[in-house]
Amino acid sequence: MKFIIIFPLAVLAVLCIAAGFFAGCDTDSGKKPDEMVIRSMLNAKLKGLDPVTCRDVYQMKVGSQIYESLYDYHYLKRPYEPVPLLADGMPQISEDGLKYTIKIKKGVRYQDDPCFPDGKGRLLKASDFIFSLKRFADINNLSHLWADFDERIVGLDEFREYSKECENSEDVDYSRTIEGAQALDDHTLQFKLIKPWPEFIEAALIGIVMPPLPPEALEYYGEELIAHPVGTGAYMLKTWKRGSFIELVRNPNFRGQPYPSEGEEGDLEAGLLEDAGKMMPFAERIVYTVIEESQPSWLLFMNGDLDSTGIAKDNFDQAVAGSGDLTDEMRDRGVQLKTYLDAGIFWLGFNMEDPVLGNNKPLRMAISHAIDRQQFIDTFMNGRDMIANGILSQIYASYNPKIKDMGFSVYDPQKAKELLAEAEEVNGGPVPTLTISLPGTDSFHKQYGQFLNKLFSEIDLDVEIDYMDWPTYMQKLNTKSAQLFASGVSGGIPQAISMIPIFYSENASPGPNHFNYKNAEVDKLYKQVRVMFPSEEKNRLYQKIEKIVMSDYPAAFINQRVAYILHHGWYKNYKPNPFSYNTAKFIRIDTDARDNYKK
Incomplete structure (x- = not known):
């Protein structure tokens, strides 16, 4: 954030x-x-x-201006409608919903680049998408979205297991066949799913999750590909x-x-x-x-x-x-001014593997109830945002308006003091000074740090603020080194399923679950909803997941973003x-x- x-x-x-x-x-x-x-x-x-x-x-x-995907959302239509981008039409889907056959546009050419013979960009081939997917599945590349693909595509998990045997990605044989992801010819892709994936197009085929990448680029640039994007x-x-x-x-x-x-x-x-x-x-x-x-x-x-x-x-x-x-x-x-409700939820997160925080729920609750969210929104956001009473944005159809009445985000310093006393009993003595990682060294972050310091001092909780630049901050989160951290996420697709993986145990750091949160019931429900098509029952299960997560306090959820853009x-x-x-x-x-x- x-x-x-x-x-x-x-x-x-x-x-x-x-x-x-x-x-x-x-x-x-x-x-x-x-x-x-x-x-x-x-x-x-x-x-x-x-x-x-x-x-x-x-x-x-x-990156999205350089790389493309098979599909994108229609630029103007709302609700959001997937439309072909590199695909030549919408997928042909089998009756059981498990096989997707996709034609790609002919005549699409990569940009000119030294990785190609004579520096001239070649034509796009279906196999380039498969190559990109294999790089995504290769565990050596540490892609943070793997949990979305886990147990989804026939043979992809086996390819990932094979990649674990290799010391690095250079040793991975990307020519190995994956049964459920194949280029039938230069202009036809076919994906076979293990079980239904209702959001397959939105989650896997929109955005730069697996854009086509020419193998020549990786061979030519190697690790320097990060500075030499080659796209269509x-x-x-x-x-x-x-x-x-x-x-x-x-x-x-x-x-x-x-x-x-x-x-x-x-x-x-x-x-x-x-x-x-x-x-x-x-x-x-x-x-x-x-x-x-x-x-x-x-x-x-x-x-x-x-x-x-x-x-x-x-x-x-x-x-x-x-x-x-x-x-x-x-x-x-x-x-001109444009305002819109964003899918973003922001928080002060807890590392659940931290020896002080992870096993001390009263401490996490005390921290949450010590935060005056409305004051934060009024002071730092000019009153623009809304209090985050749960993990699901109001932008989703599955939003539960009753989550506010459950009191997870209520500012109550007296209750926070009582909980801190319980936390000291759990800790076997006074809670040591806690460290909060903030992703910035500018004065806004400095003021935010002072704001948190003041709130926590009012309940006699000692904290120190660690200000750092963005790359250092991300490195700290990815290595599970942060104790508390200010962060947030905006859902990548217009369905609530995009928010749940950040609480899925298999997605712990360096994946997006930087809380390193584990709950067997949440994992079970996540695996259940991820194969369900839109329904009231699916919305009910989303709300059940939300209540469990909020009750475990892996974070103090603070605000939901309302975006104000001037142009x-x-x-x-x-x-x-x-x-x-x-x-x-x-x-x-x-x-x-x-x-x-x-x-």
Whole structure:
């Protein structure tokens, strides 16, 4: 979870660096006066662009413009509707629902890259998807989403067991046949499932879980593939200055894709169909600047050097009036506001394998009831978010409105003190100082650390805050080294099943279950719901899982995100989609409007 605020002196330093970057990048790239460039930002340094290890929002945001999947969600329609991307139509599904046959588009070509003969990108083949899936299953690659595929595809688990016998991924024979994942010919894929997988398309075939990857790229780059992505997408990597910026340019080999000609009610009036039928992508380049502090990004947005931005705490009143609408200043600038309920839930997590926390439920409960969630939301989120009363976002059909009445997220310092006394009995003496890991060294995180320190001091619980950068923080979580940690997750698909794996015991760190939480009943119910098609019974089981998890207190769940996004009027065709990142190709920049604003 990225909290960002900055003090004024640091603002000036970072702003000067960023402004210098923008000028230098335009000059170095030979920018034409009317060139269409999307200017975006990343809140943290990028770790890599090998799809098998892409696991956070920043990697997905950049990588999804380069790599493609078989399917994606329709850009405009709601509810979210899967549509073909690299697939040539929707799958042919057997009557028992266990065999999926998928045709892929002909004529799709990879970007030009030195890994190919003469540097010319070759045509996409069905076998490239199978190669990517095998890399995903290879245990040496430590893919964090494996639990979603466990016991799903015929023969895939056996391939994973075989990979355990190899010292590293270089020793794994990717030519080995997997019965349930085969390329029948260059343009036909077939998957055989062990048992029904109702979310197979959404969970496995959308996003960059298993995008096609040419074996030539891995052979040529090896471990350096993280910095040399080779995809079929609308854009390709040109420049990556670590910790500074990333520049993508239009892929000349991209086949082109027409902008949608239909959407949902209101899209026509909102101008979201003005480009219907026109070929994408529209922009020549995308420039992502790494800005880990909020105030420089705000000033760059106001100066017209960023097309869109979130709204940091200190700038909220400048942007949003008490009515919830834009202020007059923002309207005069032609700025637009998009708000939407996100699938994100955020928490202060507990490492259940920690000797102090793991066996002391009263201590975990005391910590949870010591947190004033509404004060946190009012202080740090300008009252935008909602209290997280459970693990399921209100965006899901299975959300249980009665979870609030169960009191898991109630602020009650007196009860917290009583629970802390019980915790000391369980511990056999005073609870030692606890360490909270926060993923940032900026002033927002510093203020958040002070906020937690104050709350816990009120119940006489000693804590120390460990501030660190994002890669160090993730390394700590992946190695089970964090005791308490501030984090969160946004569901990857529009179904609640995307949230449950973070509590599945087989998905412990380095998987997404960074709580290292284990509950046999939760595991059993998860295996039950993952093969069920949508129904009231499935929703009931989701709610049962939620109640069990909340009763075990693997975390103090704090807030559910309500996203506020500002964008300039020249940033055309923007429609929020919390479940898809492959969206830059839809964006068109009105360069004249941007130039007039800056003048």
